[in-house]
Structures are given as C-alpha cells and as structure tokens.
Amino acid sequence: MRLEEFCKPELALILSGVRSRDEALERIAQAAAPMIPGADAKGLLHSLIDREQKTPTSTPEGVAFPHALLPGLEQTIVVVAIARPAISFGVPGHPGSDVIFAMFGPEERPWDHVRLLARIARVARGSGALERFRKAANAESLFAALLAEDRSHV
Numbered sequence: 001m002r003l004e005e006f007c008k009p010e011l012a013l014i015l016s017g018v019r020s021r022d023e024a025l026e027r028i029a030q031a032a033a034p035m036i037p038g039a040d041a042k043g044l045l046h047s048l049i050d051r052e053q054k055t056p057t058s059t060p061e062g063v064a065f066p067h068a069l070l071p072g073l074e075q076t077i078v079v080v081a082i083a084r085p086a087i088s089f090g091v092p093g094h095p096g097s098d099v100i101f102a103m104f105g106p107e108e109r110p111w112d113h114v115r116l117l118a119r120i121a122r123v124a125r126g127s128g129a130l131e132r133f134r135k136a137a138n139a140e141s142l143f144a145a146l147l148a149e150d151r152s153h154v
Helices: 021-035 041-054 110-125 129-134 139-151
Strands: 012-016 067-070 077-087 097-106
Touching: 012 021, 012 139, 021 041, 021 077, 021 097, 041 067, 041 097, 067 110, 077 129, 077 139, 097 110, 097 129, 110 129, 110 139, 129 139
Parallel strands: 012 077, 067 097
Antiparallel strands: 077 097
16 A cells, blocks of 8 residues: 555645644645545544544654544545644644644545554654655655655555
8 A cells, every 4th residue: 555546746735834733634624625525625624623632643753643534435535744833733742743644534444544544654654754754845845755755665
C-alpha cells in the first residue's frame, strides 16, 4: 500500500497563519471536500472535530493524525499539511503540531483505515522525514517529499 494511491497534489497544503486546530482542520476539510463525492467541507470538518474531541491525535514529535471514517465513502483520501506556525491539538505536554496527516476513510472498512494510519506513521518516522517535510517551501515540494519518503519504505 503506497500513500500516492490516496494522496493527490491538491491534497498537499501549506497552512500559513493558522491560529487554531479548528482553523487548520477547516482548511483541510475545504481541500478534501471536492475529492469526496457528495461531501461538503462543513460535514468533513465536523467529523474531524468530533474525532479530535474523543482523543486528540497529536504526538510528542509535533505531528497530528486527524482522521474520520465516513459512511459510503468509496476511496480513502489523505491530506498532508504543514502548519506555520505549529498549532496545539490540545494535549498537555505535546508541542504544537506542524506536520499534519489527515485522513478520510470508508466507515465500512475500518481495518484498511488502521493499516493506512500505520503506513503514514512509518513513513513519518523515517530518519529525517519530518525535517524534510518541514523544510518544504510550497505544496508541490511537500507532495514530492511525501512521495519520496513513501517510496523509500518497503
């Protein structure tokens, strides 16, 4: 399973000037909505916020993995984003997250969702991967860095 099956160039984002988790999630939902038949940005945003309120998805490395399972979705999509500046996902002791991998997957295939989350985590843990993502000057270079990292993992 390669990430490029699930992430498209228009789903790589540089989120400049975001001030909050919800603002970042709103921008992610707006980018994802055109890629999901029948979805609207508001509904996607609510699904991400609902998930984050149950258990925030940030890590001590400054990465967040907001995700949602949606009924009737046929194909999982992945959004990769860099937030400048980093934003809090509400976990005491975690730094702000500046690398964000958001995912929308089919509710009917939760195990595929879990496997893809694991793949993203492996790619992000690659030696120097987070720094390469953080150095991306624009969305195109972020997408290229993601594909290069993904291809370097078996």
